[in-house]
C-alpha cells in the first residue's frame with residue numbers, strides 16, 4: 001500500500017480552477033495553502049476551490065521567510081491571511097471547519113519557532129492528522145508535534161522554469177527515486193505521504209496540466225489519496 005494526502009501550495013492562481021476540476025474528477029480532496037495577498041487580489045478561484053470541496057489553509061499573507069521576521073511581523077503575516085480566508089469562506093458560503101497552516105518554504109521561523117507553534121495553537125489552527133506517517137525521521141524531528149504541515153514528498157516541479165536545467169524528466173526521476181536524500185520514496189510500499197505540489201502559472205506555461213500528469217502517474221503506480229483529517 002502507498003497512501004498519501006495531497007497538499008497544493010500558493011493558491012489562488014489562474015490554474016487553480018483547472019486543478020480543482022482535475023481533482024474532482026479523481027475524487028481527491030486537497031489541502032490548498034493560500035496566500036493572503038493572492039486571496040485579496042483574486043478571490044474567485046479560491047471561492048471555486050471551496051465550493052468544489054477543497055480545504056483552504058493559511059500560507060501567510062505575502063509568502064516571506066519566517067526566520068527573517070520578528071515575532072510581531074510573523075503574527076501579522078498569519079493574521080492578515082486569516083482575515084482574507086474568513087472573507088473568502090464567507091463569500092463562498094462554505095463553513096470553515098479546519099484551519100491548517102503551512103510555512104512558506106517550510107521555514108518554521110528560526111529562533112521564533114517555539115513561540116510560533118504556541119501562537120498557532122492559541123489561534124486554534126488544526127494539525128493535519130499525520131499519525132499514519134511511518135518514518136522515524138518525522139518523529140525524531142518533532143514534526144509529529146508541530147501544528148504546521150510540512151511534507152514528506154516534494155515534486156519540486158517549481159524548478160521547471162525558462163532557462164533552468166530542471167525538466168519534467170527530473171520530476172519523474174524524483175518520483176522513482178527509491179532512496180531520496182530528503183523525505184521518503186513516494187513509490188515505496190508501506191509509505192504514507194504528505195505530498196507537496198504547487199499551483200504555479202509559470203509551471204503551467206512550461207508544462208500544460210503538469211499536475212494532472214503527476215497525479216495520474218501516482219495513481220497508475222498504486223498510490224491512493226486519503227481525505228485529509230485533522231486533530
Ligand SMILES: [Zn+2]
Nearest residue numbers: 009010104105
Ligand atoms: Zn508557498
